[in-house]
Amino acid sequence: MQVSIKWLKDYIDFKETPEKLADMLTMAGVPVENIIDPGAGLEKVITGRIEELKPHENSDHLQICTMNVGLPENIIIVTGAQNVAQGQIVPVAMIGAHLPNGMKISKGKLRGVMSYGMLCSAQELKLDLEALPDKQKTGIYILPADTPVGVPVKDLLGLNDVILEFELTANRSDCFSVFGLVREIAALTGNTPKWPAITLEENSSDKINDLLSIEIKDADLCPRFSCRMLKNVKIGPSPEWMQQRLEGAGIRAINNVVDVTNFVMIEMGQPLHAYDYDAISGHKLIARRSIEGELLHTLDDTSRKAKKDMLVIADTEKAAGLAGIMGGFETEITDKTTTVVLEAAKFYGACIRRTARSCGLASEASGRFERGTDIENTIRALDRAAQLLVQMNAGTVVKGVLDVYPEKKKPTTVDFTVEAVNRHLGTALDKQTMLNILAKLEIKAEEKNNVITAHIPSWRGDITCMQDISEEVSRIYGFDKITSTLPSGLALQGKQSEKQTFVDKIKDIMVGLGLCETVSFSFTHPSLFDKLNVPADHTIRKAIPIMNPLTDEYPLVRTCLLTSVMENLTRNFSRKNNDIKIFEVGTTFLPKALPVTELPDEHLKVAGAIAGRRNPVGWNEDNASVDFYDAKGIVEELLKNLSISRYKVEAGEHFAMHPGKTALFKKGRDTIFTVGELHPSAAAAFAINKPVYIFSADIDTLIKYAAKTIKSKPLPKYPATTRDLAIIIDTSVDAASIEKTITKSAGQYLISLDLFDVYEGKQIDAHKKSLAFSLTFQANEKTLTDAEIDAAFKNIVTALQKNYDAALRA
Structure with missing residues (x-):
């Protein structure tokens, strides 16, 4: 701005x-942010008349100008310009001038003739070349013939101004x-504004209701829609004063109608749009949601396909423009326009922002609609625009105004007390000081029982609570007048929570295992649920929609961390990074209900994925790829370092994992970790043509089962004894059940149990398999005898034969 x-x-x-x-x-x-002087460098540039022009005797291209610059005597200037003639008025840079383009002017001799200045071109004056006619873009800038001599050029061109640039x-x-x-x-x-009186004479015999109709079909996106009409319109340039005001605001003049809409937008903050009435099909304007795929031919002569939930202004046949952003090409104001429809509306800011970003069409109007316009200002802005056009003799105003305003905005009031504001600010301001400040801001206030009720003007949509009132009081009173004080209260040592420390430990372990940490936005897209085979009725599909998403790729708040992991995985694959070991710790958000009425439940998760080679490329390494057991080993090592033990691993199911290659790590009824190969259909959906192994867990569940205290015991003094046990059982029996039975029946001296061989083949019956275990026995108080170990071994074999009909393998 x-x-x-x-x-x-x-x-x-x-x-x-x-x-x-x-x-x-x-x-x-x-x-x-900045203070701009548009006339900087033109302090010593004045107007001058060419009284005499003759060729230079020693040059075939230079000319000698005798210039009248308003001084007692004329001055001589030598120029090489060919577009000058005797009697013309031109800008003259006097000796000592420092032009905007950096050129310094001093007297000098050109081919033996002294020159006491320079004739200036539009480019040397840093004028807007696009706004000039072609003949003025090159050569010396020729001023109108009635221009007075000796006048500062910056005053003449309206550059004797200062521009404030706001951030x-x-x-x-x-x-x-x-x-x-x-x-x-x-x-x-403390000065009083001089507001312009907005009075309008409807001097046309026609009534707008007989000529035009308007409708709002989607009031959630357009709560108010208003129009006025002008007939007998004469399209032409706007007055010079208006062009200068617009130029100071960074807007180029076009014609009187368009300039007035821009002028009122900057003046009052209400964007307007002008339509050629004769180009409106059905003579009706409708504010509605766009139809998916319908064509929009905008003022920049570009055709675009509309997306769902865009807001358009349409006539009875087509969309006539993108609401709040850019009008339609067919209804554009042209030199042939004779009847104009002026539109002012209130649009839902988030919708305008999304549309502007999607189309790459940010404009002065869209920026204002995005931030919020005053819904009570539409009629007043239309009247102001019509008034200005009438003052220019650009047309006559049709009687009446169309205004669709389905649900009027209720006035905003804020209750507060003087004590509450002072407590919030750390001040001791009296009531009258606060009331005077609010009065300066045109905020009316009334007091009852020591409670002050502030009636907020419609244009101050940012004031909604006592804290906002405090801000208004403090900034007008002066932040520099408020005494700085140190914070008071109990001094507490800042430190991480136990949960944060636990998360840091997980990250350290994962990095130590060779995985790289990724960090993603907490957003996702509904298509990822489909790719991961999430069931239609699953809770993680009930994601919270974002009112103002960063991009169309992230319209939802994340409910599953695997979506982020898979996005990172595929992004790496697309960049030829095929050997992946990644993990992420992040929050997922599950709403209690949709639409959201309260804060969602937040769950901290850890998830990861591995794919590609097991080891880095090297002359001494093979090309073996990671498999299920690499992922399972990562999980086991993580649980070991988190002091989580005595869990069981069993086959299970997960919507995103291969049904035959999924393992659940369980303690009691809780699943503490899920690990498995990516489901083939999910891999196809992500265009992945190699095995990928993924894992995920809930941090709170891991904390629940992590050992709270670590117990230590001395190293054993007595030797251990190892025995091997090979049994033949049905293939349907899992190794975890066998290990559980062995541990339970072995007695107190069994300290470790490892499965080191699994075999199915010709030497054993069909539907049978061989499992071989290594059992280690040890006692803390003595060396175990063979008899003691044999007894434990016999108990194990007996339990296995009884429970699983197991047979010892010879």
Whole structure:
């Protein structure tokens, strides 16, 4: 947002310099980023008349100009320009001038003739070349014949102004207008604004209701829609003063109708749009959601396909423009336009923001709609625009105004007490001081039983609570007047929570196991649920939609960490990084109900994936790929280092994992970890053509079973004895059940049990398999005898024969 000092002074008088005013506004929370002098470098450039022009005797291209620049005597200037003629008025840079393009002017001799200045081109004056006719873009800039001599060029061209460039925060939408800034200046300086009187004479015999109709089909995206009409419109240039005001705001003049809509937008903060009435099919305008895929031919002469939930202004046949962003090409104002429809509306900011980003069409209008416009301002803005056009003799106003306003906005009130504001600010301001400040901001207030009720103006949508009132009081009172104090309260040592320390430990273990940590946005896309085979009724499909997503790729809040892991995995694969070992610790968000009425449940998860080679490429390494047991080993090592033991591993199912290659790590009824190969259909959906192994767990469940204290015992003094046990059992029996039986029947001296061989083949019956275990026995108080070990071994064999009909393998 930028605006000229002249424009501000049209509505309020102040004596402060631009620098002082900028400082006052910045300290009051309306930051001025830059102060621009558009006439910088033109201080010694004045107008001059060419009284005599003759060729240079010693040059075939130079000419000698005798210039009248308003001084007692004429001066001589030698020029090489060929587009000058005797009697013309041109800009003259006098000796000592330092032009905007960096050129310094001094007297000098050209081919034996002294020259006391320079004739200037538009480029040397840093004028906007695109706004000039072609003949003025090159050569010396020729001024109108009635231009007085000796006048500073910066005054003549309207460059004797100062531009304030603001870097406004999104919540101060009211300050994206001259009127809003004038209110701020009035509050800071104590001066009274001079608001323009908006009076309108409807001098056409026609009635708008007989000529045009409007409709809102989607009030959630367009809560108010208003229109006015002008007939007998004469398209032409706008007045010079308006062009200068618009140029100071960074907007190029086009024609009187378009310039007025831009002028009112900057002045009042309400974007307007003008339609050629004769190009509106059915003479009806409708604010509605777009139809998926319908064509939009916008003012930039580009055809676009509309996406779902875009807001368009349509006639009875087609979309006539993107609401709040850019109008349609067919209804554009042209030199042939004779009847104009002016539209002012209130649009839902999030919808405009999404559409603008999707189409890459950010504009002055869309920026204001995104931040929020004053819904009560539409009719007043239309009247102001019509008034300005009438003053230019550009048309006659049709009687009446169309206004669809289904649900009127309720006035905002905020209750507060003086004590609450002072407590919030750490001040001791009296009630009258606060009331005076609010009055300066045009906030009416009334008191009852020591409670003050503030009636918030419609243009201040950012004020909704006592804290906002406190901010208004403090910034107008002056932040520099509020005494700085140290925070008070109990001094507590800052440290990580146990959960944060536990998470850090998981990350350290994972990195130590050779995995790389990834960090992702906590957002996702519904298509990822389909790719991961998430059932239609699964809770993780009930994700919270984001009102204002960063991109169309992330419209939902994440409910499953595997979606982020798979995105990172496929992104690496697409960049030829095929050997992947990654993990992520992140939060998932599960709503209690949709739409959301309370904060969702947050669950911290850990998930990861591995794929590709087991070892780095090297002359002494093979090309073996990772398999299920690599992923299972990572999980086992992690649990070991987290001091989680006595869990069981069993075959299980997970929607994203291969049904025959999925293992569940369980303690009691809780699944503490799930690990398995990516489901073939999921791999195909992600266009992955190699085995991928994934794992996931809930952090809270891991914390629940992690040992809270670590017990130590001395190293054994007595030797251990190892026995091998090979048994033949049915293939349907899993090794975990066998290990559980062995542990239970072995007695107190069994300290370790390892499965070291599994065999199925010709030497044993069909539907049978051989499992070979290594059993280690040891006692802390003595050396075990063969008889003691034999007894334990016999108990194991007996239990296995009884429970599983196991047979010893010879």
